[in-house]
Amino acid sequence: MSNHQRLDDGMRWRMVGRLEAGQSQVEICREFNLTPSAVCNLWKQFQDTGSIERKPGQGRPRATTATEDRYLSIIARRNRGATASQLSRDLYAATGTRVSRVTVPKRLHGTGLFARRPAVCVPLTSTNRRVRLSWCREYRDWSMDQWVTVLFTDESRFSLNTDSRRTFIWREPGTRYLPSNVRRGFNALGRHHVGWSNTSPCL
Secondary structure, eight states: OOHHHHOOHHHHHHHHHHHHTTOOHHHHHHHHTOOHHHHHHHHHHHHHHSOOOOOTTOSOOOSSOHHHHHHHHHHHHHSTTOOHHHHHHHHHHHHOOOOOTTHHHHHHHHTTOEEEOOEEEOOOOHHHHHHHHHHHHHHTTOOHHHHTTEEEGGGOOOOSSSOOOOOOEEEOTTOTTSGGGEEEOOOTTSSOOEEESSSSOOO
16 A cells, blocks of 8 residues: 555644644654655645645546446356456457456455365266275275375375466355355276375275
8 A cells, every 4th residue: 555545634634734843854754654755745735735635536547347347247157267368358358348367356356256276076976986985895904004105196286387277266255165166076986096105006
């Protein structure tokens, strides 16, 4: 937040009063922890207009309207896996308003949508359940010494590229496990991939 924005009217009047009393701008900068330009601009504004009120319309114009923000929210909810760049292109195609991929998340945050990794659910078919039950029964009597030699390879994810290619979806906080926010993951064997941490073959 800029110095100009965080100054309330009371603080501005106190600064003007001290300047009129002969206190230097440097001393005021130190006391109020402000930049010299903030104090100088305030003093110049008071001398020119006799007012310390912030001028209306200051700051960068907003790139989107409230209607366009709602449109972004609607298309993000319809296609929760869309990237910010895709949503930006969709907005431009529909309204002619061009915004950057950085602006899109900011507008969606205002409507309660955030980019999050989706929950992944493996469909438990009858075959999945039968194979998993068989696997559990086979190794249920293993000792701790036997399990410490096992590496569960699905616990860590490695990528040699800078782009991890993780997928994200737009969702509201607290809705991680709603059906619309869950992605299905498949395991060919219907079980965890488990392997030995030494030279023994995989399970």
